[in-house]
Amino acid sequence: MAEKSIPSSRRSPATASIVVAFAMFVLACIIAAIGPQYDVTLLVTVGLTSIAAMGLTLLLIAGQVSLGQAAFMAIGAYVSAILARDFGVPAFVALILGVAASALSGVIVGAITLRLKGHFLPLASLAIGIATSAAIVAAGGITGGASGLGQIPPLAIGPLSLTDDRGFAVVVWLLVAVLGGGLSRLLHTRAGRAIAALKTDAEMAEIFGVNAARLRLIVFVVAATLAGLSGTLYAYYFKFLSPAPFGLTASINLLIACIFGGMAHPFGAVLGAAAITALEMLLQNTVARMLGLSGNVELIVFGLVLICVLLRWPGGIWSALQRIWPQFSAARPGRNIELTPSKRSTAGEDLLTVTGISKNFGGLKALQGISFGVGPDQIVGLIGPNGAGKSTTFNIATGLLAPSEGDVLLMGEKPPRRVSDLVHRGVSRTFQHVRIIPERTVLENVAFGAYAQGHAGMMSGMFGFDRKEEAATYAKAWRALEIVELDGLAHEPASRLAMGQARLVEVARALVSRPRLLLLDEPAAGLRTGEKLKLVTLLHRLKRAGMSVLLVEHDMDLVMNCVDRVVVLDRGQGLMTGLPEEVRQDERVIAAYLGA
Amino acid sequence: MFDTLLFLLVDGITNGAVYGLVALSLIVIYTVTRVVNIAQGEYVTLGALSFSSALSGSFNLFSWLVAGGLAAFALLDLADRRLLSSVRIRILLIRSVWIAGVLLTAFAAHKFPGSYWLAVLAALAATVSLGTLTYRLTVEPVSGASPIVLLIVSVGVYMVFHGVAVLIWGAEPQSVPPVVDGGVSLGPVFITYQSLWICGFAVLAMAGLYMFSERTLIGQALQATAVNRVGAQLCGIPVRFAGQLSFAIGAGFSAVSGLLLAPLITANYDMGFPIGLKGFVAAALGGIVEYPTALVGVVLVGLTESFSAFQISAFRDVIVFLMVIPILLWRNAVRPPEAHEH
Numbered sequence: 054m055a056e057k058s059i060p061s062s063r064r065s066p067a068t069a070s071i072v073v074a075f076a077m078f079v080l081a082c083i084i085a086a087i088g089p090q091y092d093v094t095l096l097v098t099v100g101l102t103s104i105a106a107m108g109l110t111l112l113l114i115a116g117q118v119s120l121g122q123a124a125f126m127a128i129g130a131y132v133s134a135i136l137a138r139d140f141g142v143p144a145f146v147a148l149i150l151g152v153a154a155s156a157l158s159g160v161i162v163g164a165i166t167l168r169l170k171g172h173f174l175p176l177a178s179l180a181i182g183i184a185t186s187a188a189i190v191a192a193g194g195i196t197g198g199a200s201g202l203g204q205i206p207p208l209a210i211g212p213l214s215l216t217d218d219r220g221f222a223v224v225v226w227l228l229v230a231v232l233g234g235g236l237s238r239l240l241h242t243r244a245g246r247a248i249a250a251l252k253t254d255a256e257m258a259e260i261f262g263v264n265a266a267r268l269r270l271i272v273f274v275v276a277a278t279l280a281g282l283s284g285t286l287y288a289y290y291f292k293f294l295s296p297a298p299f300g301l302t303a304s305i306n307l308l309i310a311c312i313f314g315g316m317a318h319p320f321g322a323v324l325g326a327a328a329i330t331a332l333e334m335l336l337q338n339t340v341a342r343m344l345g346l347s348g349n350v351e352l353i354v355f356g357l358v359l360i361c362v363l364l365r366w367p368g369g370i371w372s373a374l375q376r377i378w379p380q381f382s383a384a385r386p387g388r389n390i391e392l393t394p395s396k397r398s399t400a401g402e403d404l405l406t407v408t409g410i411s412k413n414f415g416g417l418k419a420l421q422g423i424s425f426g427v428g429p430d431q432i433v434g435l436i437g438p439n440g441a442g443k444s445t446t447f448n449i450a451t452g453l454l455a456p457s458e459g460d461v462l463l464m465g466e467k468p469p470r471r472v473s474d475l476v477h478r479g480v481s482r483t484f485q486h487v488r489i490i491p492e493r494t495v496l497e498n499v500a501f502g503a504y505a506q507g508h509a510g511m512m513s514g515m516f517g518f519d520r521k522e523e524a525a526t527y528a529k530a531w532r533a534l535e536i537v538e539l540d541g542l543a544h545e546p547a548s549r550l551a552m553g554q555a556r557l558v559e560v561a562r563a564l565v566s567r568p569r570l571l572l573l574d575e576p577a578a579g580l581r582t583g584e585k586l587k588l589v590t591l592l593h594r595l596k597r598a599g600m601s602v603l604l605v606e607h608d609m610d611l612v613m614n615c616v617d618r619v620v621v622l623d624r625g626q627g628l629m630t631g632l633p634e635e636v637r638q639d640e641r642v643i644a645a646y647l648g649a
Numbered sequence: 650m651f652d653t654l655l656f657l658l659v660d661g662i663t664n665g666a667v668y669g670l671v672a673l674s675l676i677v678i679y680t681v682t683r684v685v686n687i688a689q690g691e692y693v694t695l696g697a698l699s700f701s702s703a704l705s706g707s708f709n710l711f712s713w714l715v716a717g718g719l720a721a722f723a724l725l726d727l728a729d730r731r732l733l734s735s736v737r738i739r740i741l742l743i744r745s746v747w748i749a750g751v752l753l754t755a756f757a758a759h760k761f762p763g764s765y766w767l768a769v770l771a772a773l774a775a776t777v778s779l780g781t782l783t784y785r786l787t788v789e790p791v792s793g794a795s796p797i798v799l800l801i802v803s804v805g806v807y808m809v810f811h812g813v814a815v816l817i818w819g820a821e822p823q824s825v826p827p828v829v830d831g832g833v834s835l836g837p838v839f840i841t842y843q844s845l846w847i848c849g850f851a852v853l854a855m856a857g858l859y860m861f862s863e864r865t866l867i868g869q870a871l872q873a874t875a876v877n878r879v880g881a882q883l884c885g886i887p888v889r890f891a892g893q894l895s896f897a898i899g900a901g902f903s904a905v906s907g908l909l910l911a912p913l914i915t916a917n918y919d920m921g922f923p924i925g926l927k928g929f930v931a932a933a934l935g936g937i938v939e940y941p942t943a944l945v946g947v948v949l950v951g952l953t954e955s956f957s958a959f960q961i962s963a964f965r966d967v968i969v970f971l972m973v974i975p976i977l978l979w980r981n982a983v984r985p986p987e988a989h990e991h
Binding site: 113118165166168169170172173175176177179180181183184187188190191193301305308309312313316349350351352353355356357358359360363364367 | 679685687787790791794795796797798800801802804805806807808809811812813815816926929930933963964965966967970971973974977978980981
């Protein structure tokens with residue numbers, strides 16, 4: 054496995070993206086140069102659809118669905134067209150203002166609707182999309198209403214004007230190539246990993262320092278901006294606007310392009326846009342011209358092809374091609390890196406102090422007066438029968454829940470207000486129910502743990518200004534995988550892991566964030582005996598490296614073998630705190646566990 | 650002024666009842682199968698148009714197409730090697746009776762043209778069968794796919810239905826008679842009997858569905874599937890059957906709302922889509938998963954629509970659709986939907 058999964062760096066997806074982007078551009082240039090006028094128009098249409106659809110793909114990768122993406126196209130198109138036509142704003146300035154208007158509406162719509170959960174978000178986007186096109190019709194005085202807005206001036210920068218359709222096609226496809234290549238590179242960078250983590254589990258992403266609400270908004274605005282860019286270019290190419298191409302049908306067509314092409318990759322959007330146009334052309338030529346059948350038959354056949362392709366490849370055309378696409382990998386560094394905590398704790402200072410906390414859920418007293426501490430270089434076990442309040446204690450300790458009474462001090466201070474700041478405080482955790490990004494490799498999952506230590510944003514991710522940082526991140530990720538002895542599985546997709554392996558990947562991911570305090574939520578559940586022994590060795594090793602651990606665990610043997618102190622909870626109350634030997638012999642503990 | 654108000658109120662409630670039936674269809678299908686069914690409005694169209702041709706006694710191509718589809722569906726099931734031969738025989742029997750039912754109702758309507766209830770029966774048999782067929786052919790094979798893929802598949806289904814409707818019935822509007830002509834004067838306002846039929850059926854359908862899901866074992870199984878697919882499967886609930894049933898119910902409700910609404914507007918190939926869309930809004934207001942709140946949603950949509958049509962008609966759709974946002978926000982704050990859908 055390990056041999057096969059380390060391809061040479063020449064076959065990396067980043068290189069492949071550049072090659073494909075370049076090939077797309079060259080092909081578009083050839084068509085633009087020698088194709089008939091009709092094909093040039095098709096080429097521009099496919100290019101513009103691709104730009105908007107790529108934004109939508111980014112949204113889908115982040116786990117959001119928009120049924121109103123064409124509304125942002127409309128805003129960009131109409132704002133720039135009206136500015137250039139009726140207010141004499143220079144066309145290029147109007148283009149920028151149009152795109153800015155789309156971005157701004159993205160900020161506003163996103164700020165209002167992104168808090169919506171589940172299917173509420175697509176429903177809201179559907180409503181906004183329809184309302185926008187209805188508003189364009191209704192505000193006929195400004196927008197020309199249903200009859201449209203004509204005589205839009207050509208795109209020009211100073212004396213240079215882009216009146217030539219072929220030149221326009223080249224410009225559009227230059228944008229498609231740059232954006233497609235960039236977004237494709239972005240997938241496997243710091244921001245790309247965070248976006249994928251957002252889809253898997255926003256709470257998990259926050260633990261590693263992602264400000265989920267902010268990132269979600271950024272992705273939404275990027276998608277709106279790309280749609281706006283596509284819309285403004287549409288206005289300047291066709292020099293005529295009407296509400297029809299920006300309605301619900303347009304939004305759904307964008308979504309069809311994404312899904313049909315494959316929503317896992319930005320190139321899927323281009324593929325989908327091209328495939329749909331090609332299919333339409335084919336149907337028009339065969340069904341309509343040769344067989345002499347009406348347009349409805351085209352619609353039926355198109356629908357049937359759409360259904361059949363998705364039944365065969367639910368991941369779209371891209372998923373059928375994915376086999377030949379190089380798998381992401383990062384070279385294993387030669388030198389060893391020690392994953393020590395970011396800051397050493399000062400002697401004597403407790404990393405976590407819990408004093409007299411209680412928690413009530415309505416009338417239920419889940420916790421009453423719990424106190425304990427985790428000191429430097431200490432492993433503390435939190436044990437108790439089911440329903441004892443372990444998880445509640447754990448969540449209060451990490452600030453996910455506020456205690457009804459009592460105080461929590463993390464590194465001597467109150468827990469941060471935002472979960473995403475926890476990691477900056479030197480705290481990391483694993484989850485009772487494994488939360489890893491299933492479609493990414495083990496290595497990428499672990500690399501995500503380093504999110505808080507990096508700074509590279511989306512721009513540097515798209516255009517490759519983050520090489521140094523990424524190399525450092527992957528060096529740490531490899532090191533963490535070596536520590537948990539899973540480096541042989543580095544390039545496996547995380548979805549294929551066994552439960553025990555997935556738990557260890559979570560531990561490795563937490564290690565990469567270089568915590569001073571590591572919180573492990575039932576790390577041994579689902580582990581085999583051999584793996585449990587490894588875990589005990591690992592915990593001792595972490596302790597020697599200067600890490601403190603709070604361990605919530607059911608497995609008594611494992612706890613007793615590695616912890617320095619044990620906190621026993623029973624029915625929401627602290628039963629006792631002590632050394633493992635004391636706890637083992639305590640009658641109350643025995644009674645609680647054996648139910649005597 | 651009071652007259653106008655009353656008129657708008659009646660109009661709004663009638664529209665609301667239709668949207669409500671479509672919303673209910675969407676909800677049943679969504680909760681059980683996670684399909685946001687873009688093609689839902691087409692069942693409204695197909696219901697109205699197939700009713701119209703059944704009533705006129707002309708040859709009912711639609712019923713024959715559906716019967717053919719059902720036969721293919723039966724073959725698909727028989728080819729499933731995992732099934733025991735006794736099960737196969739049972740499937741064969743059930744499917745034969747079913748196909749015979751669709752064809753017999755179509756034939757009876759053909760023999761006795763003008764019989765209202767026979768035509769309703771024929772239209773309903775065909776559309777309900779089409780619903781289960783659609784589930785079997787386009788949802789079941791990819792039931793594990795993400796909801797967005799299922800949504801796009803339903804767009805494909807919409808295209809096929811839309812195209813087939815034009816092929817069979819053409820672009821010309823078809824006339825559809827009401828259940829009973831005339832109406833009743835309520836003070837200054839004249840209410841057609843058809844409006845009353847629509848509202849009556851909507852209330853009956855909702856009550857019936859409620860009773861069905863609360864009181865019967867199958868209904869409970871349907872609910873269980875809606876709450877947790879995997880859990881339901883582990884409890885021995887046939888999830889495939891639940892899916893087919895939900896599509897059958899959804900198709901049936903929408904088709905009836907189509908054939909009841911048709912006399913008030915005209916039945917044509919394009920009537921369904923906007924109704925389906927308003928059904929979406931109504932369902933969204935009710936949060937798509939709850940029956941009783943959806944009812945409030947539909948009346949709101951219907952009323953807002955007719956009132957704003959009267960006031961500022963140009964911005965009617967803007968208002969109706971923007972209304973969704975604050976209500977979704979409110980519902981999201983009070984009781985958010987589960988974040989992860991599988």
